[in-house]
Amino acid sequence: MRQNRLFKSTALTAGCLAFLASGSAVMAQDESDDEFTIEEVVVTGTYLKGKSQFNSPSPLAVIGAENLNQIGASNVADLVQTLTINNGAQNNPDAFTQNGTTGTSNFNLRGLGVASTLVLLNGRRQVVAGTVTNDGIAFVDTSSLVPQIAVRRIEIVKDGAAAIYGTDAVAGVVNFITDDDFEGVEASVKYQTLTDQGSQSDKLYQAKFGWGNDTTHFMGAFSYYDRSQLTTAERRLSQVSDDSSVLGNPGAYYVPSIIGVVGAVVPVIDPTGCEEFGGQANVAVDIGVARIGTCGFDFGDYFSLVPEEERKQAYAVITQELGDSHQLRIEGGWAETEAIRGNSPTFPYLQLGQAGVPAYHPANPFGQGVTFLGRAIGNGGEVSPNLSTSDTYRFNVELTGDINDVWSYDVGFTIADNRYVINTEDVLTANFQRALAGFGGDGCDLAAGVPGANGCLFYNPFASSFTTLPNSPEVLDYIIGTQVIDGSSNTKVFDAVVSGTLGSTPAGDIGIAVGMQYRNEFWGRDYDDVSNSDGFAFLVGNPDFSEGRSAVGIFAESLIPITDQLDLSVALRHESYGGDIGSTTDPKVSLLYRPTDSLSLRGSYSTSFRAPSVLQVAGGTTSLEQVSDPSSGGTAFAAIRAIAPEGGRTIRPETGKAWNFGLSYAGDSGLSVDVDYWNYSFTDVIIKENSQSVVNGFSDDPDRVIRAPGTNAIIMVIVDFLNASSVKTQGFDVNARYAFDTDYGTIQPFFEATHVLKYDLVDPQAGAVDGAGNRNFANFGSPTPSWRFNTGVSWTTEDHDLRFYVRHIGGMDDDQNAGSRVGAMTTVDAQYTFNIGSLFDGGEGSSIQVGVINAFDKKPPYVSTNGGYESRTHDPRGRMVYAKLTAAF
Structure with missing residues (x-):
């Protein structure tokens, strides 16, 4: 009875997870239920084995390597751009809203902030970048994580997971899982270019190699990414x-x-x-x-809509069987990025x-x-070049094995380092x-x-x-210097987990996992001597700062089969920080009910905790942002400055609650449906004050809004890091797919949508804000369209794969320009792949692929702002065509 239940539940899980991937990456790779039942996979959001392969009580999206290939993704940012569950990620770095993040990418699930989504690599925490967003938020740079060719799949937990993983998992978790078991050689080359208004292009070269025997396995991967810039002189989206x-x-x-x-x-x-x-x-x-x-x-003609980038990445993993069911795994990664963006x-x-x-x-x-x-x-x-360089190193070693027939262990140590240097010219x-x-x-x-x-x-x-x-050139060289910001970040993490069974119910064994985690984090910035003395005419400067801290967490998780159809999952985590941050205890309770083999119902409740970052407690920033002056009606490009007071700031941890209710249907007819209602409520939200809110609230306060004599133009705005009042957001995700076979191949239409019902903010200056369907320029929130959806159809045979996608992003009210709207945007993509591996022996996995993104060359909706568009929502590029050749041996 137990074996039969595991087989059916695992098969149902496979269908639902593959379906969940269909909208974001748009179409899951076709795999049979048998393949899923025999493959041991990691399911993000739990430390339990065996029974955790059942339908997850948390909503999951699983994006396989083939899915990334099927949307023509050249980098992680291309994937994030298609996710309906993401709002406000900062992946189009510009000088106006994303001044310090050139060459990076991040996630922003539910628009709750780039630091509210925990990013993992093979289930392990990663170092945050040595730079921050304009609003002072530190984040994991997903572009520097791992070569794309080394990724087997990406799993996204779409509800809170702080009880499992600790701080930062308040909005969800993104886990990159590498293709450790790959054997053979695979190499690919991709070229992508615009067809209109600019010669911007992407070139991506990748390769991986895998070898193994009965006791040892090695996989190594390398990628080289070369991106040319798209300047505003080539593609001007703004007005004079x-x-x-x-x-x-x-x-x-x-x-x-x-x-x-x-x-x-x-x-x-x-x-x-x-x-x-x-x-x-x-x-x-x-x-x-x-x-x-x-x-x-x-x-307006001096800036970059797309920066020039060169990125090199390498990754290697070796696993060694030690006998008696023990295994040693050693993993290393390196990434080097150089990016150049134009300034005036x-x-x-x-x-x-x-x-x-x-x-x-x-x-x-x-x-x-x-x-x-x-x-x-x-x-x-x-054009004055703004140069950013990023170097990332990672090393992980872990030991896993069985203690006895019931219990197993997993012990790991991770150390990772990022150095991010920004060079900006100023007088x-x-x-x-x-x-x-x-x-x-x-x-x-x-x-x-x-x-x-x-x-x-x-x-x-x-x-x-x-x-x-x-x-003369001599006098210009004399008056113009270069501000150098040398940021560094380091993370050390030790994890230990023991899992097994502890008793049973009539429906089956009770699974349990207990463990601990120790984290040590360092973050700092070293400014040049001129900046230390506030000697730049526009950038001003900043004092150096650096600080480290540590945290200890202990946790337990259990899966209790109440009946053959009903499972209860409970988790509890206690995390303690040094200093004034304190400690927290967070639970998560989930129920999974399977009334039939094709239908499951789920619900979860959890609390979360996000500690302020080192920068938010002890550091300072000076960024450049556009603000609108309510006294004149004009706009200004001003220095936005936050300096920590002596002794640092007192910032309370951010706390939250998350609910999720959903159902999944995966029937024998080929129809799959998934619906989830989600609800998040946060208090004491940690923010950097929104510069526009400060200008609106303190327009005549010379201590907060500094103006030029005579012209009265805004030249600097003083902001701070603090706890805002609250954020409440809720909505639902809908996914549907129907696959049917014909004499001419398999046809599969699909639909995925996210509707934000509520995104209510309480801003320290702006007050209560209805943020759903709002650009949220004048508060600390993210731009949040009420509707986003992806739909389309695929046709596949043994040798051919043809796909069409329609992507829609809803319009938003523009709170920077009262009475204006940011228009909706709908684009169409298409792709064709031919399996050339069928033409010769040993070529399985080899293919030729061609595609078009934004086939009708739609421009992003116009916004009356620097740059002319909303860079946290829309892609500034027009029609893009690409070709990719993959060879596998």
Whole structure:
């Protein structure tokens, strides 16, 4: 009876898990029930063996290697872009909303934050990146995790799993599982390119090798990813008004004599030129002797919609049977990424108190000392490159085996390290002032005291620099420096789990697992000396900081078969941190009911706990973001700064509750249906204050919103890390698939959708916010369309595979631009794969594949903002075509 029940339940699990993969990765690989019943697999979300292979009481999505191939994914970000359960992941790094994450990718399940989804590799925790998002959140960089060719499948637990895995698993878990048992050789090459507005392309080269005998097995993989950039000059999604700054070059000036005439501190447009050199004359009034206003600058053509990237990755795993059912497994990984993103030629010069131009300046047309209002290089300047490098190393060793016929053990140690360095050019405040006074240049003899002589150079801020008095490369090199942010992160984790059975009920054995985990984390940032002294004119700077901490968790989990149809799962975890964070105890209770062999009902309840990160407690950040000024109606690109007070911050842990109720049907007719209702409620949510919320709430507070004299333009916003009040979100996921055989192959239509019923936020400044169907620009939430769905159909035979996909992302209210909407977007993809392995012996797995993404070349919906689109929701690229060749031996 028990064997029969296990066989049927496992087969049902296989069908449901394969079905769950159908929408996100869109179509599961065809595998028979027999293959699933004999293969021992890890099911994410439990430490129990055997009976954990039953239908999971938690909602799962399983994305196999073939699924990644079937959607034409070149990287993990391509997968995340298709997931209906994901909102607000930061995978399109730009200078406006994702300034410090170029070359990375992450998950954001349910829009609850990139740090609220726990990312695992083969069930083990991984190091967070040495950089953070604009809102100061540390995350695991999934792009640097493992070569894609080494992945066997990705399992996603779509409800809270903190009771199993601890902190960060509040929204769910994503577990990358590698193809350890692979034998043979497989290599592939893929090329993808745009067909319109830009020559951006992706090249991906991958290979893996596997060998084994009765006691030893080795698998190694390597990948090389080469991505060229897509610039805003090639594909401009924004309007000039979205990307215009009042601070340009040519610029404007505060002139004492003019101030005396008009009786107010007002700027004067450079009288030697503005429009004729590409500037935008924003004239408030022409008083004859001067034009009152600014000479604006359109910076929209200087940025990258897609950064240039080069990534190398290697991964290897060796397993050794030690006899008596004991096994040693050693795993290592390495990733190196270099990414370049474009910025404007120079940022606005915000240190107005140190921008005085003396009367003796040879290019000064005013005949008196004035104050410069603009930027060092503007119109006609070249793109300023922002360079990011990331190096990741991982090592894991684990020992598994049987203690006796009933009990087994799993002991593992993981150490991982990431170093992420950002290089950004900006004007040096002190050098700029010296050069304006005629004492610029590395060879200047200041002691001689003669401006413009003895190796000393003038920097010319006036429009005459475009004609008769150009600035020399030497003086430009002198006034422009490079901010270097050297971030480092390290994680050490020791896990030990013992599992087995403990007694029985009439329905079967009671499974139990108990274990402990010790984690040690370090995170720090080392800034250059200029940044340490706040010496950059726009980026300002930041003090160095670093801090480590440790946590200890103990946990237990049990699966109790109440009847042949009903299982009860319970889990409990206690986790304790050093310092002021404290400890927590979190339970999870799940029920799984199988009234028939084809139908299962499930429900779960859990609590969660997320500790503040090292950065949130003790660190600080300065980022660059766009804000709208309620006093003027205009927009500004400003420095957003958070500095930890002496002794750090007191931040309470974030706590939450999660409910899930669902059903799965997998009948013999080929129809599969899965429905899940989910509900999350969080309190004391840890956030960095939203800069727009601070501007809206403290527009006239000079301690929070710092403005430029005269123009009153916002130049800096002071924010902090703190506990927000709450987030409540609920909705449902629907998946359906129907497969039927014909004389011409198998046809399989499918549908997957996520509907967000509620996404209610309480923001410290914005107050209560209905975030469902909202862009959430002016609060700490994620952009959240109410509806997302994927649908389509596939046709497969032994040698042919043809697929069509339709992907829809619903519209959103635009809270940055009152009364505006971000439109809905629907795209169509198609792919054809031919199995060339059937043409020759030993070529099973070899194929030629061609495909198109966004076949009708749809642009992302327009948003009146820097860049012109919502980068956390939509892909800025248009139609993409690709071809891939895979050879297996």
